Amino acid sequence: MTDDAMNGAFARTAFLGTGSMSGAILRGLLAAGAPADRFRATTRTAASAERLRALGVDASAVENDADANRAAVQGARLVVLGVKPFAVADLLREIADALEPNAIVVSVAVGIRSATMEALLPPSIRVVRALPNTPVAVGRGVTGLSAGARADPAAVDEAAALFSASGSVVRVEEPRLDALSAVSGSxxxxxxxxxxxxxxxxxxxxxxxxxxxxxxxxxxxxxxxxxxxxxxxxxxxxxxxxxxxxxxxxxxxxxxxxxxxxxxxxxxxxxxxxxxxxxxxxx
Incomplete structure (x- = not known):
């Protein structure tokens, strides 16, 4: 893939909460040749943000900047939620009115249904659930994707492009996602x-x-x-x-x-x- 093609292959993406799983996703993308300037990231601590900046990613820490998450989603086509399941609802409330119209919110949290997330977001925001496994960090991941009620096929395609760069993608209906996570996620x-x-x-x-x-x-x-x-x-x-x-x-x-x-x-x-x-x- 040429540099121009690689640059065009990835939508501008914000990673909110770059922990073990979302960090693995981001590292896998960078290893696959995705340009670092396509991504913004937020982390909990300044030290972890500094490690991402060393990779060329625009990263900020919420411990230093209370508006870091809201700033990160500005201009982002895709927003990946990388926080723990119990923190997803509060994060969505925080960023809901800062999201770009028609943005795609991708959650990698186990057990948080798309309907729960959609209820906290503007009607134009599409939700896709993704359950990857940690080998995405080395280009050998397996990711299950399911569409929320408002997610059209184009939204799922864009989310799939993000994960297929570092592994395989399996699309399933949401009721099957827990079983998929039990097989490939765990x-x-x-x-x-x-x-x-x-x-x-x-x-x-x-x-x-x-x-x-x-x-x-x-x-x-x-x-x-x-x-x-x-x-x-x-x-x-x-x-x-x-x-x-x-x-x-x-x-x-x-x-x-x-x-x-x-x-x-x-x-x-x-x-x-x-x-x-x-x-x-x-x-």
């Missing part, structure tokens, strides 16, 4: 937990922590690269290719299958969905 934590426990198992077999990290993390990375490079990616087929009849892997898989991993993952996802419902009911 999913990196599941993978990291597996790696953590697998490394501990390797240490118990006599490897040093450093050796265990190389063995486990290298295996996970290589397996995913192999899956991605396969013409018709099918994890079951690749697993069978490794599992020779009456071999060592077959014996290990038999033990793992006694854990009923599918049922365990379903229960974990259901717990995450239940929490999202609780958050929605409390906001």
């Amino acid at each position: 999913g990196p934590a599941y993978v990291f937990l597996l790696i953590e426990q697998w490394e501990r198992a390797a240490v118990s077999l006599g490897f040093t922590p450093a050796e265990a990290a190389v063995l486990v993390q290298g295996t996970v990375r290589g397996a995913m690269e192999l899956l991605a490079a396969t013409e018709s990616p099918d994890p079951a087929a690749l697993r069978r290719a490794v599992t020779s009849p009456r071999g060592t892997t077959e014996r290990a898989i038999a033990v793992l299958e006694t854990a009923d991993l599918e049922s365990l993952l379903v229960r974990a996802s259901e717990a995450a969905i239940a929490r999202a419902v609780e958050l929605a009911e409390s906001n």
